[in-house]
Amino acid sequence: MLNIVIFGPPGAGKGTQAELIANELKLIHISSGDLLRQELANGDLGQEIKKYQDAGELVPDSLVIKMVEKAIAQNLDKPGFIFDGYPRNLNQAVSLDTVLKTGRLELNAVLNLELDEQEAVNRIILRGQTSGRSDDNEETIKARFQTYQEKTLPLLDYYRRQNLLVNIDGRPTISEVTKQIMKILKK
Ligand code: AMP
Numbered sequence: 001m002l003n004i005v006i007f008g009p010p011g012a013g014k015g016t017q018a019e020l021i022a023n024e025l026k027l028i029h030i031s032s033g034d035l036l037r038q039e040l041a042n043g044d045l046g047q048e049i050k051k052y053q054d055a056g057e058l059v060p061d062s063l064v065i066k067m068v069e070k071a072i073a074q075n076l077d078k079p080g081f082i083f084d085g086y087p088r089n090l091n092q093a094v095s096l097d098t099v100l101k102t103g104r105l106e107l108n109a110v111l112n113l114e115l116d117e118q119e120a121v122n123r124i125i126l127r128g129q130t131s132g133r134s135d136d137n138e139e140t141i142k143a144r145f146q147t148y149q150e151k152t153l154p155l156l157d158y159y160r161r162q163n164l165l166v167n168i169d170g171r172p173t174i175s176e177v178t179k180q181i182m183k184i185l186k187k
Contacts, residue, residue: 011120056143
């Protein structure tokens with residue numbers, strides 16, 4: 001069993017790396033952003049979710065935590081999980097610890113993909129040309145960074161104290177970053 005959180009600012013490459021690592025190690029990739037976008041497309045809560053996403057704010061915990069818990073519960077027989085974009089605040093982190101513990105699981109590492117804001121913004125704007133995501137525009141990106149600073153960044157301390165935090169340089173090419181991550185996970 002291997003359970004990993006992939007952490008970092010918007011645009012650092014969390015989704016890309018999570019997908020590659022999940023394929024390589026046969027882990028279940030749980031992206032709270034993807035789960036929310038699916039719910040937005042199919043569920044009754046679409047308008048509500050879109051409002052938060054387009055404002056660059058966090059969707060309420062009650063909804064996000066429930067969705068992630070369901071995804072975990074459906075895959076407890078699998079070799080492990082890679083959480084991408086989750087947790088995004090302390091409440092979610094504590095909830096994740098509890099849920100994993102209940103399933104007799106634990107986190108093995110929190111990989112912090114480091115990238116400075118300007119580079120991350122450039123990447124998101126580039127992605128916006130093809131992603132079709134309504135939150136990949138300059139104004140929302142600014143708000144997403146602010147949310148990251150205020151709500152998400154404090155989690156680094158939470159995981160550092162648990163000795164789980166590993167910093168990874170997010171600047172190199174996709175395949176070089178993947179290589180770095182694999183090297184760390186093999187240890
Ligand atoms: P992402 O796909 O990770 O970039 O997330 C896109 C947007 O979905 C975020 O800006 C939030 O509005 C929402 N979102 C994704 N993950 C979470 C989460 N763990 N908690 C609250 N909101 C989230």
